[in-house]
Amino acid sequence: MVIGMMEQTRPDPLSAQAQQGHALTAWLWSAMLPLGGAGLLLWLGAGWAAVVAGLALYALTSAVLAYQRRRHAAPFGRASQVTLARSGLVALLAGALFEPALYRELGWWLAGLALAALILDGVDGWLARRLNESSDFGARFDMEVDAALILVLCLGLMAAGKAGAWVLAIGVMRYVFVGAASAWPWLSAPLPPSFRRKLVCVWQVAALLICLTPVVGPALATPILASALALLAWSFWVDVAWLKRHAERTHSNS
Numbered sequence: 001m002v003i004g005m006m007e008q009t010r011p012d013p014l015s016a017q018a019q020q021g022h023a024l025t026a027w028l029w030s031a032m033l034p035l036g037g038a039g040l041l042l043w044l045g046a047g048w049a050a051v052v053a054g055l056a057l058y059a060l061t062s063a064v065l066a067y068q069r070r071r072h073a074a075p076f077g078r079a080s081q082v083t084l085a086r087s088g089l090v091a092l093l094a095g096a097l098f099e100p101a102l103y104r105e106l107g108w109w110l111a112g113l114a115l116a117a118l119i120l121d122g123v124d125g126w127l128a129r130r131l132n133e134s135s136d137f138g139a140r141f142d143m144e145v146d147a148a149l150i151l152v153l154c155l156g157l158m159a160a161g162k163a164g165a166w167v168l169a170i171g172v173m174r175y176v177f178v179g180a181a182s183a184w185p186w187l188s189a190p191l192p193p194s195f196r197r198k199l200v201c202v203w204q205v206a207a208l209l210i211c212l213t214p215v216v217g218p219a220l221a222t223p224i225l226a227s228a229l230a231l232l233a234w235s236f237w238v239d240v241a242w243l244k245r246h247a248e249r250t251h252s253n254s
Contacts, residue, residue, distance in 0.1 A: 027062065030081045034058050034088025037113055041092065044106055047099050054095025058088040065141065074137035079128035082120055083138070087145045089117040094152045100159035107160065107214040114209055117149055146201075147174050153208040162211055162221040170204060170229050173236060186247035191239055200235040204228045 038051045065084060069076060093113055096102045103110060124142060128134045151171030157163045181187040191197075207228035211221040 026076055026081050027084075030084040031058075031062075031088065033085040034092055037089055037092045040109070041096070041102075041106075044109055046096065046102055046106070050095045050097075050099040050102060051092075052095070053098045054092035057091035057094055061087050061091060069137070072137055074135060075133065077128075077133040077138075078131055079124045079133045080138050080141065082124035082127060083142050083145055086117045086120040086124065087148070089113050089120075090145060090149045090152055093117075093149070093156065097152070097155055097159055103156045103160040103212070107212055110156065111209055111212040114149065114153060114212065117145075118205055118209070121146065147171075150174075150205065150208065153205075153212065157208065157211055157221065157225070160212070162216070162218045163225055167225050167229075170208070170225070170232060173232055177236060177240075187240065187243055189243055189246060191242065194239075197235055197239070200231045204232055 034055065038055055041051055041054075042048075062084065068074070093110060096106075096110060121142070128138060151168075154163075154167045154171035157167055158165065177187065207224050210216055211224055216224070
């Protein structure tokens with residue numbers, strides 16, 4: 001009986017190989033979009049420095065994700081594959097910062113890549129719900145890609161000469177909030193769902209995309225971006241106030 005039980009629990013090498021093959025296929029599917037985007041940028045006249053930098057950032061993202069997946073034993077379903085592909089577009093936009101002139105000369109095309117990343121943000125969420133793949137790991141990965149996209153777009157607007165360094169406040173506000181949570185743990189408590197938060201996020205990204213297009217100059221970009229920053233700061237203030245009250249109630253009840 002003991003021998004039989006040991007045989008039953010022994011890992012099947014064929015099954016392990018099949019899982020590895022499935023994972024490799026999934027990664028290859030996810031890489032098709034950023035590789036296509038890289039080819040498009042080269043065709044449009046981008047230099048190799050920008051494209052190679054973008055693909056290197058995508059490879060780094062893939063490696064970090066693979067490590068974190070193994071560490072947390074997290075699945076890699078269709079929704080996460082879409083999120084990884086979306087991260088590749090963000091990486092290409094970041095790579096374009098190595099040639100700042102691209103944000104002035106290819107404004108429409110880069111805005112199109114950013115819009116595709118934004119659309120895929122809705123696709124991966126829909127897939128996660130429809131295929132029952134929702135998880136804390138997937139949600140965190142999705143959130144980090146969103147934050148990276150916003151920060152890269154802020155840097156891109158600076159590179160295009162449409163905004164000063166103040167626009168970085170839009171991109172770094174979440175990172176400041178996360179850093180503050182290490183000093184004040186009550187900031188890391190979960191927040192209730194909020195339509196206000198979603199609406200502010202939509203306008204935040206929309207404002208960045210609008211200002212990235214060539215039809216919007218610095219004079220018009222300033223009030224648009226300022227409105228996004230003001231709404232974002234107000235939204236964060238509301239959330240911080242709620243977390244503070246929640247922490248005080250929890251402390252008083254204990």
